[in-house]
Amino acid sequence: MVDALRPPPKKHPTRRSPVATPPPAPRSRTGIFFTAYAARGEFRLQKCEACGAVAYPPRDICAKCWSSDLVWTPIAPEGALVAETMLHTSTTPYFRDRLPWRIGAIKLAGDGPVVVAHVHADASDGGDVRVFARTDKSGQGVLYALPEKDTENMADDHALREITCDPKHRRILVTDARTPLGAAMAKAALEAGAAKVFLGVAQKWKPFDGQEALLSLPNTEIAPLDMADADSVTELAASIGSKVDILINTAQFVRPGSAMNRRDLVTARDEMEVNYFGPLRLLQALGPIMRARGADGANSAAAWVNCLSVFALSNRPAFGLTSASQAAALSLSQSARAEFAGSGVKVVNAFHGPLDDEWAQPLPPPKVAPEKLASDVVGALRKGLEDVCSGDIAKDIYERWRENPAVLERELALTNLAD
Amino acid sequence: MSLLKDLGEAVTSGSVKIVDLSHTLDPDFPVLVLPPEFGQCQPFRIEEVSRYDERGPAWYWRNFSCNEHTGTHFDAPVHWVTGKDLPNSSVDTIDPSGFVRSACVMDFSKEAAGDADFVLTAEHIKSWETQHGEIAAGSWALFRTDWSKRTHAEYLNLKEDGAHSPGPDAGAIRYLIETRNVVGFGVETIGTDAGQGGHFDPPYPAHTLLHGAGRYGLQCLRNLDQLPPVGAVVIATPLKIKAGSGSPLRVVAMVEE
Numbered sequence: 050m051v052d053a054l055r056p057p058p059k060k061h062p063t064r065r066s067p068v069a070t071p072p073p074a075p076r077s078r079t080g081i082f083f084t085a086y087a088a089r090g091e092f093r094l095q096k097c098e099a100c101g102a103v104a105y106p107p108r109d110i111c112a113k114c115w116s117s118d119l120v121w122t123p124i125a126p127e128g129a130l131v132a133e134t135m136l137h138t139s140t141t142p143y144f145r146d147r148l149p150w151r152i153g154a155i156k157l158a159g160d161g162p163v164v165v166a167h168v169h170a171d172a173s174d175g176g177d178v179r180v181f182a183r184t185d186k187s188g189q190g191v192l193y194a195l196p197e198k199d200t201e202n203m204a205d206d207h208a209l210r211e212i213t214c215d216p217k218h219r220r221i222l223v224t225d226a227r228t229p230l231g232a233a234m235a236k237a238a239l240e241a242g243a244a245k246v247f248l249g250v251a252q253k254w255k256p257f258d259g260q261e262a263l264l265s266l267p268n269t270e271i272a273p274l275d276m277a278d279a280d281s282v283t284e285l286a287a288s289i290g291s292k293v294d295i296l297i298n299t300a301q302f303v304r305p306g307s308a309m310n311r312r313d314l315v316t317a318r319d320e321m322e323v324n325y326f327g328p329l330r331l332l333q334a335l336g337p338i339m340r341a342r343g344a345d346g347a348n349s350a351a352a353w354v355n356c357l358s359v360f361a362l363s364n365r366p367a368f369g370l371t372s373a374s375q376a377a378a379l380s381l382s383q384s385a386r387a388e389f390a391g392s393g394v395k396v397v398n399a400f401h402g403p404l405d406d407e408w409a410q411p412l413p414p415p416k417v418a419p420e421k422l423a424s425d426v427v428g429a430l431r432k433g434l435e436d437v438c439s440g441d442i443a444k445d446i447y448e449r450w451r452e453n454p455a456v457l458e459r460e461l462a463l464t465n466l467a468d
Numbered sequence: 469m470s471l472l473k474d475l476g477e478a479v480t481s482g483s484v485k486i487v488d489l490s491h492t493l494d495p496d497f498p499v500l501v502l503p504p505e506f507g508q509c510q511p512f513r514i515e516e517v518s519r520y521d522e523r524g525p526a527w528y529w530r531n532f533s534c535n536e537h538t539g540t541h542f543d544a545p546v547h548w549v550t551g552k553d554l555p556n557s558s559v560d561t562i563d564p565s566g567f568v569r570s571a572c573v574m575d576f577s578k579e580a581a582g583d584a585d586f587v588l589t590a591e592h593i594k595s596w597e598t599q600h601g602e603i604a605a606g607s608w609a610l611f612r613t614d615w616s617k618r619t620h621a622e623y624l625n626l627k628e629d630g631a632h633s634p635g636p637d638a639g640a641i642r643y644l645i646e647t648r649n650v651v652g653f654g655v656e657t658i659g660t661d662a663g664q665g666g667h668f669d670p671p672y673p674a675h676t677l678l679h680g681a682g683r684y685g686l687q688c689l690r691n692l693d694q695l696p697p698v699g700a701v702v703i704a705t706p707l708k709i710k711a712g713s714g715s716p717l718r719v720v721a722m723v724e725e
Contacts, residue, residue: 254498254620277513278495315507
């Protein structure tokens with residue numbers, strides 16, 4: 050049984066903070082497919098279209114029949130732990146720093162192959178396990194085996210916390226707490242065991258709905274933060290930068306309108322200011338500090354979360370210019386993901402459809418309740434996902450985008466005609 | 469021209485004191501708030517270009533951006549629809565003689581302290597004049613409320629039903645324009661109109677009437693408590709922005725010690 054994770058001690062005054070030593074990263078180009086699925090929580094392996102064999106590890110041709118017709122296919126997660134061992138020594142700095150480390154061989158159900166996985170401490174040798182694919186601290190896809198049924202303190206297993214970004218005992222910055230989304234995010238983080246939530250509040254001179262209730266939440270602290278003001282962002286980094294373990298960017302500027310039904314660039318600039326330049330300023334000020342703390346104990350820096358409209362993927366003409374700024378934000382998140390690679394900090398994109406807020410008033414349901422997006426973000430952190438969709442619209446658009454972006458673009462253009 | 473020579477010497481010697489009536493242009497200084505579906509007044513924003521570093525080894529400079537009505541600012545007649553057809557009514561074309569004028573300072577800080585919605589009327593102005601004399605034609609009428617001593621949320625004083633800050637009614641403004649022929653009206657609050665001025669008749673009487681009559685506004689002033697009721701000279705030179713509706717500016721006053 051895993052012991053409950055205790056709140057981490059305060060930092061030692063003279064010891065050097067641990068630096069990130071990423072686990073082995075090299076993968077074949079084919080292996081990156083496995084990683085890309087794993088990052089969004091999908092466990093897929095290649096299945097041979099010719100003979101039906103499941104390839105493991107990823108291969109360019111089928112080891113059984115030499116066909117190159119291998120298709121990435123969802124794999125049932127059930128399996129049995131047929132062999133396990135505890136590493137007590139390793140030449141890889143990452144594992145040396147974290148020994149002992151449990152690994153095992155799992156025979157997947159049915160005609161599935163035997164795979165190698167990190168194994169949870171509570172999984173019993175010879176017993177059934179649940180296997181899932183996720184990205185590790187170097188951002189590469191790995192397999193992990195959980196016990197057949199949830200156990201007490203299961204999420205606290207040290208190897209599991211290496212691939213999740215669990216908010217428990219971590220300190221969270223919610224960049225814009227003025228909105229219902231910001232408030233919902235703060236509450237969800239606290240319920241997930243966050244040690245503290247910093248509430249980013251811009252323009253304190255302007256009151257906002259729910260201010261009193263928000264400020265009365267326990268373990269919270271107002272963090273003056275105007276993402277449009279470089280000095281404000283720098284001051285925030287100077288005051289709490291080394292205490293932000295998870296950053297959740299909830300700031301959004303959403304307005305209807307496209308280029309030809311607006312008269313100026315004022316709103317478009319505000320969209321870019323909040324949706325793109327704001328996160329960019331945060332990345333410049335806070336990113337390097339978080340990147341340096343990716344292995345800093347049980348409350349290491351773990352995640353940089355962007356709440357993105359799913360129309361970042363493909364433009365929704367009725368909100369054409371907000372979509373354009375969201376596309377910029379998505380591109381920035383890709384840049385950030387590359388910069389954080391190997392640091393132990395995951396960049397998490399939470400795609401959502403229209404939120405059920407004042408800017409989506411005329412839109413028909415389904416709309417995403419702020420509480421739903423908040424719980425999906427916290428869920429993604431607990432699971433260690435890098436891409437997550439919140440709500441039916443986001444899931445639908447995301448799937449259609451994966452299937453064929455060019456078709457989706459034209460479909461969305463037609464919705465504009467219908468509007 | 470011994471007058472200006474004497475003035476120059478008086479300023480240098482300190483017998484004429486220069487009082488700064490401006491707030492610092494600070495990104496966190498409140499701006500006028502409108503319902504979010506309207507275009508908004510942009511707060512002051514700064515981006516560093518270089519600071520003695522690889523971006524510019526020996527020099528420090530920054531880009532800034534803001535609205536024409538951010539911080540301590542000047543309102544030109546063209547700012548309001550009532551002044552849109554007046555000749556020479558934008559900051560680049562108005563007569564620069566209006567930029568340097570004597571000022572009277574009407575102190576209603578006690579009234580404003582007791583009532584955030586204090587409304588300045590013609591009667592108030594007339595009673596002030598019984599003490600300090602008639603407001604001179606062509607001068608600035610400055611309305612002291614000590615509102616500039618408030619900060620953050622207390623400055624805008626936004627409630628569910630809008631902002632609450634002192635301002636004039638139509639009668640006061642008409643009196644200043646028609647009877648006293650002032651060059652403009654200056655305040656410590658975020659606008660020349662009261663926080664609730666949108667509910668007055670006509671709405672926003674200061675903006676509507678002043679600018680319709682080609683007069684100016686000065687907003688977000690401070691240190692009015694350092695000026696005498698009469699006798700100060702205000703220097704308020706807006707930036708020469710092409711067709712500008714107003715401009716942030718450094719306002720100073722000359723005061724005889």
